[in-house]
Amino acid sequence: MNALNQYIELFESQQATIDANAPEALNARRQAALEALKQLKKLPEKGDEGFEMISLNDMFAPDYGLNISRVHFPADAQKAFTCDIPNVSRMSVLMVNDAFVALPGLENNLPDGVEVMSLAKAATLYPELFKDSIAPVSNPVVALNYLFVQDGVFIRVAKGVRLEKPVQVLSIFNASAPMMAARRIKIVVEDDAKASILLCDHPRVNDFDYLNCRVIEAETGRNASLELYDLEESTPRTRRASVTAVAQHHGSNLNLVSLFLNGGMTRNEYLPVYRGEQCTTRLGGMVIGGGAQIIDNAVFLTHDHPHCTSEQLFKYALFDSSQGAFEGKVTVAEGAAYTNAHQSNRNLLASENARMHSQPQLIIYCDEVKAAHGSATGQLDEKALFYMRSRGIPEAEARMMLINAFMNDVLEGIEHEALRERLRCLVDKRLRGSESTCQSCAALEK
């Protein structure tokens, strides 16, 4: 079945309703998206280049509802939802399906120069910010998102403002039938500013088939710094197709850590784009897969400005019959002298039925370059396991400690300490199964 056509048909028949419930700045982009999709003819399927484990066609094929008339879903945020990462941020917003909901106290806790608001509102207030597309509309996930997007979250940190504490965006689904949400998050970190943002995808009690079609667009100004933590802890019935595009201006710094703890089928694409020299890009990824989960991370990065440094470290631990894929393509263009590009993918297969596909690629058209890449997939070190057991550490505990140790350097990449410890404890909980309690969590809550 061709899933693409059903979305094109849906859009063409419903365009008036979609447009009527969305700001002009978002509507203005739909036509280009539609044309891009029509040119594609079909969504990528498993086996197509770059899609070794996952089929976007299958992901989008089921008949999901889209809330284009913007029926309000009640979200008594405090009652309906408790996050696994409470108390880290006093600046939290909730995205219910694709709708923005400010959590209590948000306005009062935002420092001067920091805006956190509904994307629809921002697109009305600042239409000029939505003219430039950072995410390429030739990408099917981006095009599908542009076609249907009506709301989302907008975050802007003004020039020179250093925001040390993270802004937290919690995304949940709330529906009474299968649903798709075209979520958009737009982040602007102006010159010399600093921002730390935590995105959490969380499950809900009423569990239907959900499709999260998400685009994150971020821009880091001159010498700006952005920490972006992207955590997925959803349900096996959730599918997520996500594209994160970040435009980096001169001297800016991006630290992006992607964390998968739970979900169903996930495709994340990370696309940093250089718009200046002397940029630093650090991409970290951690996947703990289980059950029949399929998790696919792809990074496409072109060094087309001199003196930029990029570093990628993606690690997977796969249990049961879960499947993982990592595709990293780094291109160093002619003229991008003094590029420093490093890419590493390390994977642990913790079960006989788990599968991993790893494809690191490095394409270099420039001489003055330092670049390296590597990939390794293996099993837990049996010698270390026996050594630990011989000291009395039970096998399950020893395995958990070894997997934790394996993931340690990815978690070390999280600069915000309280957040790092919280996430460390979530990883611990995930590896132990949900029943156990985490002592470091209890300590943090005091």
Place this chain on the structure above:
Amino acid sequence: MDEILLKVDDLHAGIEGKEILRGINLTIRPGEVHAIMGPNGSGKSTLSGVLAGNPHYTVTRGSADFHGLDLLSLSPEDRSHEGLFLSFQYPVEIPGVSMVNFMRAAINAKRKYFDEQPLSAGDFLKLMRQKRAIVELDNKLASRSVNEGFSGGEKKRNEIFQMAVLEPRLSILDETDSGLDIDALRIVASGVNKLKTDRNATIVITHYQRLLDYIKPDFVHILYKGRIVHSGGPELALELEEKGYDWIKEQVDNQ
């Protein structure tokens, strides 16, 4: 004394279908130090691995009674809880697992096994401090990953440190002298001697008599082709040092 700590009876074991131990008999009582010596390939490390429960080896026949327990039916972790300790010939490096977390997990697992509460942070640190002193282990090693970047001597001292913490009833020291200079050897041996009581016992596995100058054995056994072919007192070690293993090999091979 009549109490028996370990009684190994007709133990056969091997690896991937190849038989290495061909009928080991060994009886160890509390307070005793046994040295097991033998040429390369005689099965010394296999014996220590089998007793500690390394899943690499398969036991094909025989039994081992460890103070009333069927040792061979216990998991490696339960053998540890019940008082068996193996000092590894090649201690394993575990990047990313700190010595502190490693030891805390080991101690608390044992306490849990005996239905005791986990050790408090203060008591734990105090215990670490006390036991470190026994082998003069540098405090800075405690914050590092297990054995990672440790020198050969530090690794072996770390083994004896762990032994001191876990207070085993039976310690097996597998080639603890290999890779040690004379000073490190003295420190390690003195650590072992400090931990000796009349309630625990030690098996010292070694190639050379050298270690036995520092850790005095009560019994010396010669392992050859998977069997203990000769047992005697401490004088046997000296005899081996003088004459080598050839006379034993001849004796056995000509039988």
